[in-house]
Structures are given as structure tokens and as C-alpha cells.
Amino acid sequence: MADKLNLKTKSVSGPTAAILLLVALAIPPFLSAINLNYGILICCFVLLYVVAVSGLDVVFGYSGQISLGHAAYFAIGAYGSIMLHKYFGVTIVFSMLIASAVATIIGIVIAYPASRLRFHFLSLSTIAFGEIVYQLVLQSPSAVTGNSLGIFTEPISFFGFKLDTYTRFYYYGLAVMVISLILKNNLINSKTGRALIAIRENAHAADGAGINVTRHKVIAFAVSTFYCAYAGAMYAHLVRFISPDTFMFRQSVLFLTMLLFGGTGSLLGPVIGAFSVTLLNEALRVAEKYQMFIYGTLMLLVIIALPGGIYGSLKRLLNRFKRKEAR
Amino acid sequence: MLLSIEGVTVKFDSLIAVNNVSVNIAKGKITGLIGPNGAGKTTLVNAISGVYAPNAGKVVFDGEDITGRRGYQISKAGLARTYQVINLFEHMTVLENVLVGMHTRLKSSLTAAFFKTRAERAEEEAAREKAFELLRFVRLQDRFDNEAGSLSYGDQRRLEIIRGLASDPKMVLLDEPAAGMNPVEKDDLDAMLREIINRGVTVLMIEHDMKLMMGVADHVFVLNYGSKLAEGTPAEIQRNPDVITAYLGDD
Numbered sequence: 001m002a003d004k005l006n007l008k009t010k011s012v013s014g015p016t017a018a019i020l021l022l023v024a025l026a027i028p029p030f031l032s033a034i035n036l037n038y039g040i041l042i043c044c045f046v047l048l049y050v051v052a053v054s055g056l057d058v059v060f061g062y063s064g065q066i067s068l069g070h071a072a073y074f075a076i077g078a079y080g081s082i083m084l085h086k087y088f089g090v091t092i093v094f095s096m097l098i099a100s101a102v103a104t105i106i107g108i109v110i111a112y113p114a115s116r117l118r119f120h121f122l123s124l125s126t127i128a129f130g131e132i133v134y135q136l137v138l139q140s141p142s143a144v145t146g147n148s149l150g151i152f153t154e155p156i157s158f159f160g161f162k163l164d165t166y167t168r169f170y171y172y173g174l175a176v177m178v179i180s181l182i183l184k185n186n187l188i189n190s191k192t193g194r195a196l197i198a199i200r201e202n203a204h205a206a207d208g209a210g211i212n213v214t215r216h217k218v219i220a221f222a223v224s225t226f227y228c229a230y231a232g233a234m235y236a237h238l239v240r241f242i243s244p245d246t247f248m249f250r251q252s253v254l255f256l257t258m259l260l261f262g263g264t265g266s267l268l269g270p271v272i273g274a275f276s277v278t279l280l281n282e283a284l285r286v287a288e289k290y291q292m293f294i295y296g297t298l299m300l301l302v303i304i305a306l307p308g309g310i311y312g313s314l315k316r317l318l319n320r321f322k323r324k325e326a327r
Numbered sequence: 328m329l330l331s332i333e334g335v336t337v338k339f340d341s342l343i344a345v346n347n348v349s350v351n352i353a354k355g356k357i358t359g360l361i362g363p364n365g366a367g368k369t370t371l372v373n374a375i376s377g378v379y380a381p382n383a384g385k386v387v388f389d390g391e392d393i394t395g396r397r398g399y400q401i402s403k404a405g406l407a408r409t410y411q412v413i414n415l416f417e418h419m420t421v422l423e424n425v426l427v428g429m430h431t432r433l434k435s436s437l438t439a440a441f442f443k444t445r446a447e448r449a450e451e452e453a454a455r456e457k458a459f460e461l462l463r464f465v466r467l468q469d470r471f472d473n474e475a476g477s478l479s480y481g482d483q484r485r486l487e488i489i490r491g492l493a494s495d496p497k498m499v500l501l502d503e504p505a506a507g508m509n510p511v512e513k514d515d516l517d518a519m520l521r522e523i524i525n526r527g528v529t530v531l532m533i534e535h536d537m538k539l540m541m542g543v544a545d546h547v548f549v550l551n552y553g554s555k556l557a558e559g560t561p562a563e564i565q566r567n568p569d570v571i572t573a574y575l576g577d578d
Contacts, residue, residue: 183441190440190447191426191433191454194419198427201416208376208414210402210431210494219437 012267024174028167040166041238042282047173048234049274051180053258054267055227060256061264062188063220064200065115066123069130070228071251076103077229078236078247079137079145082153087144092156096233100226107225108218115217130252138244150243153236169238176234180227185267187223196220197265228255250292257295260302263309272310329354329498329529330375330406335384337367337374344370346553347384352498357520357530359544359561361537363573366550368533369411372500376408377401389497403431407491408500411533413483415490417476421467424475424486425458428493461489465519481512485519498529505536517543541565549573 012020031039052074059065080099084090090098114125137145145151155164156172163169187193195216198206207213236242254277262273277298284294306313330352337345345367352358360368374381377398386394393401402408407428416424433454439447462468465485470478475486484504491499505513513536520543523530534540540547541561548558551573557564564570 186443187437187440190443190451191430191435192437192440194423194427195430197419197423198416198430201418202414205410205414205416206427207398208402208408208410209427209490210399211427212397212399 021178025171028170032167037166040170042278044166044169044173044238045235046275046278047170047177048231048238049255049258049278050177050271051234052228052231053255053262053270053274054180054184055224055231056255056259057224057264057266057270058184058187058196058227059220059224060259061266061269062193062200063196063217065217065220066119067126067221067224068123068249068252068256069126069128069133070224070255071247071249072130072133073103073107073225073228074232074235074251074255075133075137075244075247076106077232078242079151080229081233082151082236082242083144085153086151092154092237093158096156096230096237099233100229103229103232104222104226108222111218111221112214115214115221127249127252130247130249134244134247134249137247146243148244150241150245152241155240156237163237173234173238176230180230181267181271184223184227188267192216192219250295253292253295257299259309260299261309263311263313266311266315269309269311276310328352329389330531331385331387332371332375333385333387335371335374335381335386337370337379338382343553345374345381345550348550348553348555349384350548350555350558352529352531353546354529355524355527356545357524357532357543359540359547360531360533360550361535361540361547361564362550362556367553368550369502370553371550372408372502372531372533375401376406376500399431402494402496405495405497406500407494407496407498409484409487409491409502409504411502411506413480413487415475415483415487418474420472421462421475421478421486422455422458422471424490425461425493426454428490429454429458431494458493461493464522465489481508481515484508484512485516488519488523492523492526492528496528498531499523501530501532501534503533503535505534505539513539 027043028040031037052070056067056070059067077096077099080102081092081095084095084098085092110129114122117125138148140147155162157163163172195206195211198209198211199213199216203213258273258277259270260273261277262271263269281291284291287294302309308316328351332348332350334347334349335345336343336347348371360371362368370379373379375386377396377400380395384394385392388404388406391404393404393406416427419427433450435447435450459468459471462471467482467486470482475483478486484507488499488501488504505516508516517539520530532544544561546558547561547564549556549564549570556573557567557570559567
């Protein structure tokens, strides 16, 4: 086997991906048939959360840097796209991309100094950045962001084709999610992806192996901010109304919970995490007061009982099973 | 001269760990660096490879002044190294460790990575084959898919050397490569060092195992209390009264 050079590492096999995609395509007609239109909206949220959490995974799961402020980039994408459209008349598809690019540039500017910080100082500085952005949108000059009242916007429109139903948005969101996952997978399976993992494993040895540690940390940060900001812009034009409440610290915690719960450093972890935590959130809607309490408990449970999240644990279980069969 | 160290001094506060050391290292040879514990050997290697910037002096590698450059820049210039304490990427596979070692030799851009261009795929494929070739050189090819941390101590040391060689360096700095190896593994290392030289790579090696060192080195220099005590061929060093005193103490 070793001599066959059959060394391709694929995160998801072809048939599995095809089945998952078919299931995903069938969700809206199914939910409409049972008259659960609201369920399609929830699935739209899942899709955009997968994009955001996959981004966070590049920085946290792969390069090993923590960020507790990614709601800030989610906010910059959301507010940026709405404001570009509202004040400058930029077509929404482009406003989303420009806002995400702006968020990425801000991310890079922040990441340069932040990449030199040690873990706990980094987490504190990212919390501080999240708070700064939150305060800015809450108390903007001449209320350009709508301040605490929030701001309304329109749905995404592709040359007149408006994504104004949940089902339409769902298929668009699905396409975006698949593209983001493919791009992330490509990045991870490249020399840059290996460099990120090497930095997480042993930054000192990575430097010795010729890897520019600062540069790669900044790349990871930039990719994650683009993903989060684009997801934020998707959120804005799906809900068509945003207010600062959506971008508080607990949103950053939500992203991290999804990532830890689903499994870090994997392609499917963020998908599983976004899906299960969103569903759990809906199921526990009656207990909204206890949301943070539930996230906290979940995180503790995952860290103690399921290191590697659901995906990591499933993989370990499968491996054990395979080994037994091989015997 | 491939590497010249000119009057290098490294201080930690008031402690002078390396004091005005000058050494020239000839191309295509194995140069040994010995000395009692705490003599400043690893500190000197760290100052060459960019872990610390020297407080004084100059390091010239292949005609290029690399004094005070960062570790990754020095690695890029063609100077690879291994560590006294094993410094592998434990949870990456054996093959991935070698591929990380090739980082500086892979040219694909970030954009090419995102879109998995044909050129990027071809480069990755070639890199894997070359990594495999290197693994065969140390007979680790069957373990390519194992986590590096699961290898035996001696295998980990050899993997680290291979990771260093993966960047096609002009020179490798080996910090106690035989530490923790059994006699069979040491004989293996001896052969491996000669093979590295045959491949045109210059070696600077810190090693406490005198049998290995005296057998394989072309030239040896000795550090004591941060200063150069002596240098010469292994035979000269073994006869040198100052070296004998440094190692065995003064009666």
C-alpha cells in the first residue's frame, strides 16, 4: 500500500457528499409540504452559521488562535452591506462582497499586532474589539446605523430575481455554504493549511521549518473574518432588519459553542455544530433567559466529555469499529 | 567557507552564554561542536539559526549576512536545524511532518491553494512523492500515515532530521541527534550522516557521544564557559590537554 502512493487525504468521500447534498436539496419542499415554512428560515440560519463557524474554525481549529470577538466581523458585514446599499446605492450582491472585503482589511489590521499576543491576552483583546464594534453601532454619529432602533433593508436580488422567500434564500445559502466549504477544504489541503496546523502544533518548530508564523496567523484571521462578515451580510438580507442586539458578545460565544460542539479542525464539525446548536436554540426558545447558561453548560460538557466535539467523537468511534473489524 | 561565525557574543542579562566565538565551517564536511554541559553550544546554534539575535558579532552564511534574521528567514536561506528536545508536529502524520519541512520549496500562491489549480495539485503530488522518497531513506515509509508522536524515540529523531533535509538545505544544524538512541540506532545515524554529506549537505553537529563524534566528524571545535577552547581534527582534539582538563577536571 505504501508503495502505491495512494496518499490523497479527502475530508469527505464523494458518495457521502452526494447524499448530504441530496438531503439538503430536499429540505425546503419537504418542510413546505408539512407546512413548516418557519423551519426553512431556521435552515437558512443554519447555512449562514455554517459559513461563519467554518471561518472561525480556520483561525481557532486550524491555526490555534482564539477569537471571542467574531460577532464584530459578522456585524461589520451586516451593517456594511446595508449601509453601502442604503447610502451609496450599491447593488446588494456587491455591497455584501465589499462589506466583507472591508471587514477582512480591518481583520488584517487587528491581526498583525494581535498575532503576537499569547492565548489569554488574545482572547481578551478580541472581546474588547467585539465590544468596540458593538458600542459603535449602538451609538453611531448621526445614527447612521439606526443605533438601538436598528435598520431595515431589502432582500438580495440577482438582476431582478429577488431572494424574497425562505426557499429561494435557502438554495442561495446552500450554494454559498458549499462553495465556502470547498474553498476551506482546498486551503487546508495546501501548504498554507499545513503551515497553519504546524503553527498550532508547535509554533517554534514551524518557524524553524521556514514558516513565517505572523504572516500565516494573519492569513488565517483574514480568511475567518471574510467568512464571518459574508455570513453577517447574508443574515442582514435574510432578516431584512438588524439591530445591535444581534451582535453582542453572546453571538461570538454562540459561534464558538457551535464550533466546539460540532468539532474543531474539520470540514463537517462546523456543519454539525451549527445545525445542532441552532435546533437546540429553537427547542429551548421558551427558556431564552437561560440561553447563556445553556451554552456554558454545553461548552463544559463538550470540553470534558467530548473532546473534538460530536464530529471528533464520531470519528474516534468509527476508527475503533474499523480496527475491530480489521482484527 | 559555507558558514562563518565572527566574534559572536550572546548575553542573558549579565550572564555571557557565548563569548566572542569565531568559527569557520567548511562546505561539504561534518563539523562537530563539543563541550561540557552549559558551555553554550545550544545557545550558539540558536544564535546562528535565528532563535536569538547575537548581542555582538556576525554570522555569514553562503556569502550572505544573516545576523539577527528571524528563524524562518534563515531556514529559507538554506540553513535547516533539529532540536535537542524533539520538536516534531506530534499530531500531524509522519508524511505531513516532512511536507511541512518542504514549505519553503513549494511555490504555489494562496490563490492557487484556494482554487486547487492544476499547477498546485501537480506541485503537491510531486512534494508527496519526494517526501516519500525521503521517508524511504530512513525506512519510515510504512509509518507515513501514523501520528509523528507515536513513533519510537529514535525514529522521531530521524524524522526530525528528514524534516530538516526536506527543505533542500545547504547545511543542517543537528543538536544532539544521538541523544536517547540505542547502539543500533547510533550506528544507523552514523551511516545516515555520511549519506547526508554525500548528498552535498554540510553538517554542524552538537553531540555528547564521543565515539560517534570522533568517528564521523572531519573537524571539531570545543566550547567551554562560552568561549572557544580548541579546534582541530578529532585526533588533535583527543590529545589536546586543555580539552582533557575541561572534560575531566583539573587534578
